[in-house]
Amino acid sequence: MSNELQAEQQFFVDTPARRAMRRFTRHRLAMLGLGVILILVLLSVFAPAIAPHSPTKQELSLYRKPPSETHWLGTDTFGRDVFTRLIFAGRVSLSVGLVAVGIYETIAILLGAIAGYYGSKLDWIIMRAVDVVMTIPTMIVIIFLVSILGPSMYNSMLAIGIMGWPEPTRLVRGQILSLREMDYVTAARSLGLPAYRIILRHVLPGVVAPLVVHATFGVAGAILLEAGLSFLGLGVPPPTPSWGNMMSSAQTLNILERVPWLWVPPGVAIMLSVLSINFIGDGLRDALDPRGMETG
């Protein structure tokens, strides 16, 4: 190797992380999604500062006013500002998505690592549990759970979190099964490292990439689920606004036809955020695993 080349490589080392980053930033749809979701997150985080009105204070003289200069997206049946409620609802919907996915990915890492690393009986039990929960239609059980626990934001997070773990558990287990056979893991084992340390320091890092991709799509799915639950009146209960429960009044044909500003903005907000997150997930998948894994 010539000196010149060596010098060049000292300045720029093309690590896998850098390559992944480059692939991600070149993914146009992912960049678009990242931009949109950033705006939505900022609007949600700074909602109290940005919102022109109160999200819950009722003003009956402002009954279902169409969009105007003071109320950009009009007012609802209780005279509340729709735009204000929309950005406050973003806090609820986005955090339900994040927390629910956080719950089930944590369960998945624990169970998947145990099943994949220890194998045998524990593996059989955990994988049969995965089969069972995957066979049961998620939405109906989530509805059952919410009706037992009572509709609330935290219970929606919990119900979605409890039902989401089988798929990522399979993912983690499969990944660990193949990593377990790697020479460096054998080396770690022959050095006498305890199992938890091998799992935590040497095996789990290899699981992170596919799990991040899965979790990103998961957040999009969880936001859709929460919106559906709240729309049916089984998720976040009013007066707390969520994108789903803002739309449930449109189940009456009168509101559907005459007061479109009540149901169109939250619907667009759900679609925009879910679409953006899905784009980001697609970009991450291309960046972290160029061979491409399936699932939508």
Next chain:
Amino acid sequence: MTKYIVQRVLVSIPIFFGITVIVYALYALAPGDPLAMLLGERAMLEMTAEEIEAARESLGLNDPWHERYIAWFSRAIRGDLGYPLTGGYTVMELLQQRIGPTLLLMATAFIVSLLVGVPMGIVMALKQYSWIDYLVTVLAFAQLSIPSFFLALGAMYVFSLKLDIFPTSGLQTIGAPFSLWDRIHHLIMPSFILAAYFAGVWARYTRSSMLETMHLEFVTTARAKGLRERVVVVRHALRNALLPMITVASLSLGHLLGGSIIIETIFQWPGLGMLGWQATLNREYPILMGIILIASTTVLASNLLADILYAVVDPRIRYD
């Protein structure tokens, strides 16, 4: 082959028991006194403590949980799923009444989603990285991202309220005698909206599966033989690319049913989904248990069927 089938059936048995345990556990977790649900709060106020205790004892409510589970299981397996609080039907009769409309809706949506999604995926794979690939990708992602109830409300607004082409709700025109056209007319909007999400799933799936297959050696061989591109794509690549879809399609059954809860509720489609929603609002747990049990068993059976079917069409599977 027989060995493979027997093996798959044996694996399904513990899963079936697992499902019944979870269904029963949900019921056991539910708040409220089963006796009060059965007799009504008012009837209980008129009873003495001894009478209540005697009723509990005779109904087996004082037994340990595993005995109650076994009692429930042995009744459920014979089709006795109990009684709902209102109405003169048993849970089983209610489910039988409601399953038809749901199956009609799900089957139509399933076929529509395949007819839309698979061609989308083929077009994307054949024109990879072209503008049309981009366009269809964005469309497929839009299908995956739009909440079904928003799509339903939008479709109702446009097609029912403004253009007056399709009815907003129901299985058929109220009071009119049954006619096939009337049924189809009511079916179109809910089934297409339910299909939208799954069309997106199939499109994404077909795309990646096709891209993988197109790089395999037998496709190169087919090309080298001088076959027309059309024959290569349809007869050689597509057939193999769609094989794994058998499994994916069977797994989607449960999601289809979940999706039909929202669609049926919006369109007042009297199927299992709408029944489930009403049962939730009224806390009619035996109905919910029945729906989950029927739905899970159906998914389990279809997964089993898919496994066997897959082994029939792809002999490699049997030697795993």
